[in-house]
Amino acid sequence: MARLLTVNGVSYRWSLRGRRDAPEGTGWRLLTVVWAEATRQALHVRVRHDDPWLHVDDGDMTGLVTRDVGPDLVARVIVMARDLGWKPEERGPTLEFVLEDDARLVPAAPTGEQ
Secondary structure, three states, X not given: OOEEEEXXXXXXXXXXXXXXXXXXXXXXXXXXXXXXXXXXXXXXXXEEOOOHHHHOOXXXXXXXXXXXXXXXXXXXXXXXXXXXXXXXXOOOOOEEEEEEOOOXXXXXXXXXXX
């Protein structure tokens, strides 16, 4: 289900899907953001989010990354993406990034390289 969010006077729709990439619990969630008026240039951001439930029995939670992906984080991602040239109101290819340390967007490597 897409949620609405207004950032700097512009409305966006965003959604989040979970995906586990490795059996040891390392995972990513895919954040998708589009302009609320129409789907033109979409933004996909991979957000690291490990599954701590896979480590309950072994007790080793070191190195796990969990984060709350909510409106505050999504708004920061939108601002960063706009600063990097994302133009959601124009037609264009989907831009794909990886969120690092909740502080910067890095262009995503093609699937299978990360």
